[in-house]
Amino acid sequence: MSKTALITGASSGIGKATAQIFAKNAINLIICGRRLEKLQALKEELAPLVKVCILTFDVRDRNAVKTAIEGIPEEFQHIDILINNAGNAHGLHSIQEGSLDDWDAMIDGNVKGLLYVSKAVLPQMIARNAGFIVNIGSIAGKEVYPNGNVYCASKFAVNALNKGMRLDLNAHNIRVAAIHPGLVETEFSEVRFKGDTERASGVYQGYKALQPEDIADIIHFVVTRPYHVNIEDLIVYPTAQASATIVKKDA
Ligand code: NDP
Ligand code: 8X3
Secondary structure, rough: OOOOEEEEOOOOOOHHHHHHHHOOOOEEEEEEEEEHHHHOOOHHOOOOOEEEEEOOOOOOOOHHHHHHHHOOOOHHHEEEEEEEEOOOOOOOOOOOOOHHHHHHHHHHHHHHHHHHHHHHHHHHHHHHHOOOEEEOOOOOHOOOOOOOOOHHHHHHHHHHHHHHHHHHHHHHHOEEEEEEEEOOOOOOOHOOOOOOOOHHOOOOOOOOEEEEHHHHHHHHHHHOOOOOOOOOEEEEEOOOOOOOOOEEEEE
16 A cells, blocks of 8 residues: 655755655655645646645644644545654854844744644554654754754754654654754755855855755655664765864865
8 A cells, every 4th residue: 555654844955855756656745834836836746646735834833733734635644654854944143143033933943843743643643553753853963063052952852852752652663763964955054044045055065965865865765664674863964074064175
């Protein structure tokens, strides 16, 4: 029987690439995000391959998350795989200069949003005694870097929640895994630098950054292992990157 995956943050970057590789491998999709037009274009692209359902909600809005997921059409209600991917960094400032709005966006989106979505999806996985949750963390959840403060804190929280879910869901036969990428060339830096495309593209210049497809490929590998295999924690860097702050760039 074909599987169904719910992917948050499917309108761009890692989430979109994951939807694309899942579709090529016959996994039906529930694609989520706030930008409906991006999700519609993705649905148009992938609908010839698999069944696709669009959900638009802001992961920070607990009622919107609950309503959207409870309202999923019948044929998509059996969710085998949840990819908790939605998230972003907002700003790159010292703790004394950071903005409260940016902090709220990161804690509410990256941490509370992941919790709201998981809470809404879990009951049917627990009822079936099966399921797979993949949490997209970051190397920022393993190492704090200068001016990363609150984004790093949000991803350290994802790292802790991954472990917490793994412990609590063990009795329910549910697999839980985290993937922690280093620098991936997506809209991430454009969001972090609030539309400053020059500064954003500079982040990925002078070396070969990871591409969203690289992470999507790994996510697909992780979720297609035999059921008794759980790859719990993976850190993925571009070859040019040795730590959050050490990147070998062309002179
Ligand atoms: P993108 O900015 O390309 O994609 C982010 C996705 O998250 C978009 O689809 C966006 O959809 C969605 N999203 C963001 N905030 C919300 C929200 N409040 N409600 C609903 N959806 C939201 O970045 P990436 O693909 O790079 O990021 C995906 C994940 O990977 C994030 O969790 C990020 O922290 C993590 N990551 C990224 C790295 C990188 O270097 N790029 C490295 C390590 C981890 P929309 O705007 O339509 O709502
Ligand atoms: C994204 C990677 O190094 O910008 O999580 O935090 S980094």
